Amino acid sequence: MIGTREDRVLELFAEHFGGRPDGVWSAPGRVNLIGEHTDYNDGFALPFAIGHRAVVAVRLRHDERVIVATTAPGDPVDTTLSALTGERIASWAAYPLGVAWALGEAHGRDRLTGFELAVHSDVPIGAGLSSSAAIECAAALALDELWSLESGRPALALAGQRAENTVVGAPTGIMDQTASLLGEADAAVFLDCRSLEAEAVGLGFERAGLEVLIVNTHVSHDHATGGYASRRAACERAADALHVVALRDASLDELRAARDDGRLDDEAFRRARHVVTENARVLDTVATLRDVGAAAIGSLLDASHASMRDDFEISVPEIDTAVEAMRSAGALGARLTGGGFGGSAIGLVPSDDIGAVADAVLAAFSRAGFREPTVSTVSPSAGARRER
Known part of the structure; x- marks a missing residue:
């Protein structure tokens, strides 16, 4: 079996879609050093990104069809952009599809085209390390670039949170996505969850x-x-x-x-x-x-x-x-x-x-x-x- 995260996701992409993607993006899980359940209370948090990452390979299509596949347990999902209405999705695909829906809500669906997305992650699921935000942020960064939306990372964090709250159905705050998008080596992200101002604090x-x-x-x-x-x-x-x-x-x-x-x-x-x-x-x-x-x-x-x-x-x-x-x-x-x-x-x-x-x-x-x-x-x- 191919070893690196990038190679694993490229292997999956070729298996399901054939050929090469338009690019490969990754986003990390996070550890919260301190500041738990403060984010949805407009408070402060101090997370840092970790080495475990979710990796996505993505290729745009010329129609509105959307297909996503994962190396984790879970069947591929084949749908369309117009079918993404913000309704709950009861599968792993809620994370990338939720982000696609949230970006469409923010920028207008007329700017979007369908896509093929493969994801591989080594962020442990259910371990409190935000495996979900890692997938959301990798997908958000990829789609934002490929769709030429130029959202900015704070806006991508909001898209990830909206996906989590609405399509996944988890009433979480914005800390996880912010840490995944704004993390730096040897630093934590000091986040004001009201203003969304964030700064690196050396550890x-x-x-x-x-x-x-x-x-x-x-x-x-x-x-x-x-x-x-x-x-x-x-x-x-x-x-x-x-x-x-x-x-x-x-x-x-x-x-x-x-x-x-x-x-x-x-x-x-x-x-x-x-x-x-x-x-x-x-x-x-x-x-x-x-x-x-x-x-x-x-x-x-x-x-x-x-x-x-x-x-x-x-x-x-x-x-x-x-x-x-x-x-x-x-x-x-x-x-x-x-x-x-x-x-x-x-x-x-x-x-x-x-x-x-x-x-x-x-x-x-x-x-x-x-x-x-x-x-x-x-x-x-x-x-x-x-x-x-």
Whole structure:
């Protein structure tokens, strides 16, 4: 079997469509260093792109027919541009087709022609590393170039989010697509989810002798189901009770007052408290990275996990086990990363201790009788790009 991502997708393209594509584009998954469930609350987040990527090979057609194929489990889908109406699509094809629909909504369908698209991805599915955004952003970058739309990357991130919300049916924010499109090597993307302003913040992990260990628990999640939606609904309920546009505008004192006078029930209070304190932790992390360095952010990662576990209630026993094992074995800080209900945990670990911390995680999972996790390191990497 051909080895590289680009070769795999070209092999798939030739198998289904014959000949060569007009080009090959890729986009990465992401790890969120801190700032979970803040994006749809108009808050702040600090993700970074990773080396795992989705790759698409695309060729335009002279009619409106659209055909997409994948190396992952899932049948090819053969449809037309006019059939893409924004209705839910219950298959993997929702990601590239949703982006095509969103770009058509933004620019007008008369500017579009059909296309053939093959996709191969090595971003683990269901691991909290945003495999969906990687496909969306690779497809968006490709179609934007081939259709000569000149959207700009922030607009492509919005198209990916709209696809996710409408065609996939997952009520996610814009963080994942922004990280995938704007990521840089050795840097995180500091994102203001209200203004959509984003800037690179140097991480300096290698200089500090640190690495990010990621533990994929293989407990899968699906953001199109109820857990994620119910958390978002609770946040919106809290914002309405406080008469603010979003929880970005709320303070802890206002939350306590609303709880005490009965405007917020205990669940809505705790959900909102996570968002308000998480926004503060993102800002503190950015300031600490700039003023002190990466070795000083561990306590903020720990506090973030406690808030997700106790106030937002999106952790699971496997994630908590991974976090505690990493901390006990020498991680400076550790937390759930991604939307929760499974997926992955990250730990900020001195490079010399990586082996010992990884062994401690595996031993802890074995003792608990959990499925063996996949433990690896990830590095902050470049964002979406044309490959050839």
